[in-house]
Amino acid sequence: MQLINADLHSHSDVSDGTLSPEALATRAHAQGVELWALTDHDELGGVARAREAALDLGMGFLAGCEISVTFAGESVHIVGLGVDPEDEALVAGLQAIRSGRRERAERMSQALAAVGIRGAFEGALRYVGNPELISRTHFARWLVEAGYFAETHEVFRHYLAAGKPGHVPHHWAGLGDAVRWITGAGGVAVIAHPARYRFSPTAEYALFSEFVAHGGQAVEVVTGSHTVAEQLQYADTALEFELLASRGSDFHSPDESRVDLGALPDLPGRLTPVWQALAGRIQRA
Incomplete structure (x- = not known):
């Protein structure tokens, strides 16, 4: 080969x-x-x-x-x-x-606000190149910039993975x-x-x-x-x-x-x- x-x-x-x-x-x-x-x-x-x-x-x-x-x-x-x-x-x-990503992102922002992290949706949008494709990764990048964590992998483990405060399931x-x-x-x-x-x-x-x-x-x-x-x-x-x-x-x-x-x-x-x-x-x- x-x-x-x-x-x-x-x-x-x-x-x-x-x-x-x-x-x-x-x-x-x-x-x-x-x-x-x-x-x-x-x-x-x-x-x-x-x-x-x-x-x-x-x-x-x-x-x-x-x-x-x-x-x-x-x-x-x-x-x-x-x-x-x-x-x-x-x-x-x-x-x-x-088509369902923006609604999901808004729900994620609301979930994060409920645990004291406000402004996440607006923060994540600053990292979005395509408004139709806002994702958990964009939220993670903003949370790193805002000083909550040192790297995006930590954000997923603590907030954005299944079962964590900021996770919103999507079909x-x-x-x-x-x-x-x-x-x-x-x-x-x-x-x-x-x-x-x-x-x-x-x-x-x-x-x-x-x-x-x-x-x-x-x-x-x-x-x-x-x-x-x-x-x-x-x-x-x-x-x-x-x-x-x-x-x-x-x-x-x-x-x-x-x-x-x-x-x-x-x-x-x-x-x-x-x-x-x-x-x-x-x-x-």
């Missing part, structure tokens, strides 16, 4: 990253990335800019997005790689998901809908960072089984939040469910991300990389 430095999961300021699509492409190239995908949350608005910047720099590019899904009461993320960013069903589906897309939107747009659906979800073994098996039944084809094995042990675990899962393997940093910000663009270890050699199935969708200069 020919190894390439592929980073197929990253976010710009069109969703909850801090860099523009152009700056993100420049950073990826400087880090040695050869094949890159922009996968903003529930949004395709940065794809054209990212593609132009990537091709100008000589990188291969895949159009992508990361879709928020509710499964068994948990939020799960499904990455779409190699999608047509103008596909009508995909565009409409993402618009439907985005996202269905798993089947997300996979169908991606595959209907010519792409490959990927379960993102599976170790992050708080599923029992039974619920996780159900997630993978239903994902495959709907037409999902890949799982992130190597990603910024996975330990070495988790990489090995999900390499086995990929083989068990006959899934392709993906690799992506989940990069959001130079100051916040655990792993920089392009800095991940290689996929285990016994797996089939997802980019082999996407060869016809990779855009090059």
Whole structure:
């Protein structure tokens, strides 16, 4: 298997990253990335800019997005790689998901005010590049700036994770809908960072089984939040469910991300990389 430095999961300021699509492409190239995908949350608005910047720099590019899904009461993320960013069903589906974010953010602000943190909604808006995509990450950045915590990971642990004072649950897309939107747009659906979800073994098996039944084809094995042990675990899962393997940093910000663009270890050699199935969708200069 020919190894390439592929980073197929990253976010710009069109969703909850801090860099523009152009700056993100420049950073990826400087880090040695050869094949890159922009996968903003529930949004395709940065794809054209990212593609132009990537091709100008000589990188291969895949159009992508990361879709928020509710499964068994948990939020799960499904990455779409190699999608047509103008596909009508995909565009409409993402618009439907985005429509509930502002109301959720206002409820989060009210919840934080109830525990003595006021002005959170207005504070979070200062970090938002796309008003339709205000998220928990924007609240976390404001809480760090306001001096409540030293880093955003602490904010999530104490205030914004499930069961904490500022957490407001939201019903996202269905798993089947997300996979169908991606595959209907010519792409490959990927379960993102599976170790992050708080599923029992039974619920996780159900997630993978239903994902495959709907037409999902890949799982992130190597990603910024996975330990070495988790990489090995999900390499086995990929083989068990006959899934392709993906690799992506989940990069959001130079100051916040655990792993920089392009800095991940290689996929285990016994797996089939997802980019082999996407060869016809990779855009090059």
